[in-house]
Amino acid sequence: MPEPCGRTFDEALLSGYVDRALVQREGQRVRLHLESCAACRATVEDLRAMREAAMSSTFETPRDEEWSETPHTEAGRLLVGLGWPLVTAWAVLVGGYALWGSWQETDNLLERLMLLGGVTGFAMLFVGVLLDRLKAAKTDHYREVHR
Numbered sequence: 785m786p787e788p789c790g791r792t793f794d795e796a797l798l799s800g801y802v803d804r805a806l807v808q809r810e811g812q813r814v815r816l817h818l819e820s821c822a823a824c825r826a827t828v829e830d831l832r833a834m835r836e837a838a839m840s841s842t843f844e845t846p847r848d849e850e851w852s853e854t855p856h857t858e859a860g861r862l863l864v865g866l867g868w869p870l871v872t873a874w875a876v877l878v879g880g881y882a883l884w885g886s887w888q889e890t891d892n893l894l895e896r897l898m899l900l901g902g903v904t905g906f907a908m909l910f911v912g913v914l915l916d917r918l919k920a921a922k923t924d925h926y927r928e929v930h931r
């Protein structure tokens with residue numbers, strides 16, 4: 785399909801031209817056309833702007849440490865260290881109490897099975913998170929040693 789501006793090559797060549805990825809003959813062909821075609825010059829400018837935007841957004845990506853939830857002060861570390869066991873104990877107590885209540889209230893086998901399923905699921909999630917945190921703690925330690 786011929787382009788409205790009369791260029792005889794594919795738009796992919798414009799993109800290749802911006803990336804300086806063309807062989808000499810093709811580059812020459814694109815350059816010649818650009819000299820006489822404002823529309824394609826605009827396309828090339830657009831492509832360049834897009835490349836630059838992509839480049840700068842890569843540089844703005846935060847580093848790993850900035851994503852980390854690990855606190856950076858001693859006090860923060862201490863509070864989080866104390867907070868986790870407290871939250872855990874609270875969840876186990878409140879959850880256990882509520883479950884025990886429901887268990888006592890029902891003698892329906894199906895309901896008891898549903899309760900057991902919930903407890904099992906919760907326990908699996910909890911153990912999973914715990915293992916995760918233990919691993920993260922080890923990684924943090926490693927990072928500190930090598931900083």
Ligand SMILES: [Zn+2]
Pocket residue numbers: 789790791817821822823824825
């Ligand atoms: Zn053109």
